[in-house]
Amino acid sequence: MKRILAAALVALPFAGFAATDDNLLTNGSFESNLLRNGSWSNFTSIEGWTVGSKGVEVRNNVSGSALDGHNFVELDTTGNSSISQSFATVAGYTYELSFSYANRSDNRGAVSNGIAWSVGSLSGTVGQNTTTSWTTYTTSFIGTGNPMTLTFAAIGRADSYGTSLDNVSLSVLSTVPEPQGYALMLAGLGTVGLLSRRRRRNV
Secondary structure (H helix, E strand, C coil): CHHHHHHHHHHHHHCCCCCCCCCCCCCCCCCCCCCCCCEEEEECCECCEEECCCCEEEEECCCCCCCCCCEEEECECCCECEEEEEECCCCCCEEEEEEEEECCCCCCCCCCEEEEEEECCEEEEECCCCCCCCEEEEEEEECCCCCEEEEEEEEECCCCCCCEEEEEEEEEEECCCCHHHHHHHHHHHHHHHHHHHHHHHHC
16 A cells, blocks of 8 residues: 555646647638738737738738648748737646748748747747748747747848748647646545555455
């Protein structure tokens, strides 16, 4: 019995581990705006995202093709623009962010333009001198327990030839037990110990 209790106590720190592929972001592949094949449009709003003052170009098989679904976006419209989305976090949880980017199929803007991204204290840039093939960037961060905001913004020369963005995903990579979870597990172990003692007395 002591060995069982000891093993259970050792396992407590890992009891809350979980991973999920569910995307915590809304409209991460930009499919909510319906476009016919071979068309594009500049939108001032798209589902789930806050759009910058210059709008966002949603494309369907124009100057490239989507990695996921039919649509992808470009943030250099009539000027450098941005999109952002806020989401709730749980303190101590590890989150994984991934997104894909590519240069236009005609290679315009390949050297001068790119995308700056940020979430919490993390930030970076991608896209300059990239290829026309999709590249996926992945990073992870720890939740604070407060809402956080993910932002993508066009950088470089505002010439309407920006880097393409698609397949933005945020998922829970791992979790830690809540305090009440520890309490329930300890209560369960206490019950097991009590039943074991009663069983020995009745033998």
